[in-house]
Amino acid sequence: MSDIETGTSYFGVQDPEHATADVERFREAGLDAVLHTFSERDRAFYRESMADIVAASDEWGLTTYVNPWAVGGVFGGEEYSRFVAHNPDSRQVLNTGNRVPAACFNAPTFREYMREWTRDAAGLGADVLFWDEPHWHNVHWYEDGYPDDVWCCRCDHCKERYRERYDEPMPATETEQVSRFRETSMLDFLDEMMALTRNEGATNAVCLMPTQSADHGPRDWAELAKNEHVDVLPTDPYWAAFAEDADPGEYVARFGEELVAVADDHGLRSQLWIQGFGLSGESATDDVRTATRTALDLGADSVFMWGYDGCRTISEIACEDPMAVWDAYLEELP
Numbered sequence: 001m002s003d004i005e006t007g008t009s010y011f012g013v014q015d016p017e018h019a020t021a022d023v024e025r026f027r028e029a030g031l032d033a034v035l036h037t038f039s040e041r042d043r044a045f046y047r048e049s050m051a052d053i054v055a056a057s058d059e060w061g062l063t064t065y066v067n068p069w070a071v072g073g074v075f076g077g078e079e080y081s082r083f084v085a086h087n088p089d090s091r092q093v094l095n096t097g098n099r100v101p102a103a104c105f106n107a108p109t110f111r112e113y114m115r116e117w118t119r120d121a122a123g124l125g126a127d128v129l130f131w132d133e134p135h136w137h138n139v140h141w142y143e144d145g146y147p148d149d150v151w152c153c154r155c156d157h158c159k160e161r162y163r164e165r166y167d168e169p170m171p172a173t174e175t176e177q178v179s180r181f182r183e184t185s186m187l188d189f190l191d192e193m194m195a196l197t198r199n200e201g202a203t204n205a206v207c208l209m210p211t212q213s214a215d216h217g218p219r220d221w222a223e224l225a226k227n228e229h230v231d232v233l234p235t236d237p238y239w240a241a242f243a244e245d246a247d248p249g250e251y252v253a254r255f256g257e258e259l260v261a262v263a264d265d266h267g268l269r270s271q272l273w274i275q276g277f278g279l280s281g282e283s284a285t286d287d288v289r290t291a292t293r294t295a296l297d298l299g300a301d302s303v304f305m306w307g308y309d310g311c312r313t314i315s316e317i318a319c320e321d322p323m324a325v326w327d328a329y330l331e332e333l334p
C-alpha cells in the first residue's frame with residue numbers, strides 16, 4: 001500500500017447493482033477513491049439510488065467524492081442544467097448585454113439552490129464534496145461571433161454588489177478591478193458552500209482549471225488555498241484538451257509543481273487529475289503513462305483519472321481506445 005490516494009471519476013450509471021460491480025473492480029484494481037457525479041438530474045430523480053451507490057463505495061473501502069456535475073452550467077461536466085431553464089433571471093449576462101445559459105454565482109436564487117444541492121450531496125454520505133471547475137461562462141466554447149474580450153457577469157446582482165463594494169458603477173470593459181471582483185465573487189460563493197459542507201459533515205476539494213484567467217476563479221491559487229474550509233486542492237492539467245501540441249509531461253509538471261507547492265504551503269492535500277478522455281492516436285497510452293508518472297513524481301497526495309474506462313461510455317469524448325488508456329493509467333499507479 002502506498003500513501004498516495006488513487007482514484008477515478010464514475011458517472012452515467014444509476015443502477016446500484018451495476019455501479020457496485022464497477023466499484024468492486026475499481027477496488028480490485030487497487031484504487032482507493034471514487035468520485036460520483038451528482039447532476040441536477042440525479043438529484044431530481046435518482047437521489048436514493050445515488051445514496052445506495054455512495055454507500056456501496058464506502059462499504060468497499062473507497063473514499064467517496066461527489067461533484068455538482070454541470071449544475072447551473074457553472075461546473076464541469078457532460079450534463080444540462082434545468083435550473084437555468086427555470087430561472088432565466090438568475091442567468092449570467094455578458095458585458096454585451098446577452099444572457100447566457102449559466103447561473104450567476106451572485107444570484108440569490110442560485111445561491112439558495114446550491115445550498116440545497118450541498119445539503120443533499122453531503123446527505124448521500126460523501127466524504128468529500130468536489131467543487132469541479134467552477135467558471136464564469138465562456139461564450140467562445142459554444143458560439144462564434146463574440147469579441148475576444150467578452151466577459152461575464154454583468155447582471156443586475158453583480159452590478160449591485162460591485163457598486164456596494166467599490167462605490168461606483170460596474171464598467172462594461174474588464175478592468176483589473178472587474179477581474180478582481182469576478183475572482184472574489186467566486187471565492188465568496190465557494191466559501192459559503194464549503195462552510196455549509198463542513199457543517200454537513202463532509203470535507204471540501206476545489207478543482208481549479210490550469211489557466212491564468214479570472215474566468216476560472218482566482219488567478220493566484222493561494223487566494224483559494226488560504227480559505228479555512230478547503231481541505232484538498234486539485235487541478236486538472238488535461239494536456240490534449242486545454243492546450244495545443246502540449247507535451248503531457250511538461251504540461252502536467254508546469255501546473256502540478258505549482259499546485260503541490262501551494263497545497264503544501266497551506267497544509268492542504270494536493271490532487272492531480274490525469275486526462276482519460278478524448279485521446280486518440282498512437283501516443284495516447286504513452287502520454288497517459290507519462291502524465292501519471294509525472295503527477296506521482298511531483299509528490300501529489302492524490303491522483304485521479306477522468307474518467308473510468310477512458311470515458312468509454314461517453315461516446316462524444318471517449319478515447320479512441322478507451323480501455324488501453326484506462327489500463328495504462330492503472331498500470332502506472334503504485
Ligand SMILES: [Zn+2]
Nearest residue numbers: 104153155158
Ligand atoms: Zn451576475
